[in-house]
Amino acid sequence: MESIMRIQTAIVLVAAILGSLPAYAADPAPIAFAVPKDTDMPKGEAGEMILLGRRLMSETKRLLPDHVGAEMTCASCHLLAGKVPFGSPFLGTSPAFPQYAPRAGREITLAERINGCFLRSMNGKPLPVESKEMKAMLAYMDWLSKDLPPTKGKLAIQGKGIGKINTDLVPDPVNGRKVYDRDCAICHGADGEGKIDARGETVFPPLWGDKSFNIGAGMARTYTAAAFVYRNMPLAHGMNGLLGQGGALTEQEAVDVAAYFSHQPRPDFPAKVKDWPKDPKPKDARY
Numbered sequence: 001m002e003s004i005m006r007i008q009t010a011i012v013l014v015a016a017i018l019g020s021l022p023a024y025a026a027d028p029a030p031i032a033f034a035v036p037k038d039t040d041m042p043k044g045e046a047g048e049m050i051l052l053g054r055r056l057m058s059e060t061k062r063l064l065p066d067h068v069g070a071e072m073t074c075a076s077c078h079l080l081a082g083k084v085p086f087g088s089p090f091l092g093t094s095p096a097f098p099q100y101a102p103r104a105g106r107e108i109t110l111a112e113r114i115n116g117c118f119l120r121s122m123n124g125k126p127l128p129v130e131s132k133e134m135k136a137m138l139a140y141m142d143w144l145s146k147d148l149p150p151t152k153g154k155l156a157i158q159g160k161g162i163g164k165i166n167t168d169l170v171p172d173p174v175n176g177r178k179v180y181d182r183d184c185a186i187c188h189g190a191d192g193e194g195k196i197d198a199r200g201e202t203v204f205p206p207l208w209g210d211k212s213f214n215i216g217a218g219m220a221r222t223y224t225a226a227a228f229v230y231r232n233m234p235l236a237h238g239m240n241g242l243l244g245q246g247g248a249l250t251e252q253e254a255v256d257v258a259a260y261f262s263h264q265p266r267p268d269f270p271a272k273v274k275d276w277p278k279d280p281k282p283k284d285a286r287y
């Protein structure tokens with residue numbers, strides 16, 4: 001009897017310890033990150049739609065000038081058009097939708113999620129769901145996930161999302177500015193303005209100002225931006241040919257620099273008043 005109680009106590013203790021660990025330590029990640037090669041796109045009409053979707057990810061503004069306000073492409077944040085682990089990839093995105101979105105307070109389709117990024121991250125206008133371009137983007141995302149198990153819902157894929165960051169770290173924007181000047185300004189500009197080339201293509205996306213994402217974007221939140229920056233910036237070519245070097249900044253530096261640039265002036269998003277109608281706001285929400 002006594003030994004059973006001892007075992008019970010031990011179980012409770014282990015459970016308490018596990019419960020207090022950050023979620024990423026316990027996340028199962030059984031599916032290895034692997035995306036199909038562009039050269040494996042099917043021929044014919046289906047392949048053309050996938051290819052158009054692929055191009056829309058990295059030539060977003062040129063192909064859709066009426067829908068994009070920022071000097072950014074989808075690939076500014078979804079690295080290599082959604083093919084980089086922890087670079088907010090689109091592997092596993094299609095099967096995970098429709099899904100409940102706390103920010104909207106209801107279930108949303110993948111097209112609605114894409115339009116969320118058009119409205120906020122691209123500071124632009126939504127694409128009609130029936131448009132050829134929307135269908136092409138959906139076709140591209142479906143194709144990226146074609147080799148995954150045919151299960152619907154969120155799959156545990158290594159490198160899905162942007163990774164976690166310790167949200168107990170208190171941001172120090174003064175140090176963040178130092179990190180910015182040291183490690184970021186060379187590409188993103190002394191005033192966060194980024195750089196476009198002679199044809200108007202984005203070379204380095206802006207981090208703040210009129211041409212950046214608006215205040216309603218996920219990247220305008222300190223810890224979302226910090227997690228992305230921690231694993232992907234400063235940008236460089238990794239050992240295995242992917243973008244991002246990761247590990248160049250400490251988590252604290254990533255939080256500091258994220259707090260610094262995310263809180264700089266940027267376009268407003270008036271519809272923000274409708275966000276999080278039911279669920280609690282994340283602690284780094286700006287409004």
Ligand code: HEC
Nearest residue numbers: 072073074076077088093113114117121161162213218219
């Ligand atoms: C300023 C950065 C930024 C830009 C530009 C951007 N996004 Fe996003 N997007 C995000 C962030 C941040 C998330 C949430 C990532 C996470 O937490 O995993 C996201 C999530 C998504 C998701 C959900 C992915 C999933 O698997 O749940 C889709 C789909 C998406 N974006 C599509 C687009 C498209 C299409 C474009 C271009 C029209 C675009 N995004 C431009 C930052 C951006």
Ligand code: HEC
Nearest residue numbers: 075076077183184187203204205206207229233234235257
């Ligand atoms: C060597 C150039 C380079 C350096 C240095 C660099 N970046 Fe970037 N950054 C890029 C490029 C290029 C992209 C867009 C990704 C792409 O086009 O593949 C990007 C994208 C981003 C994005 C998402 C898009 C946006 O505009 O919001 C953020 C946030 C970001 N960088 C933050 C930083 C921070 C913070 C630092 C310093 C710690 C930094 N970067 C250093 C080149 C750089």
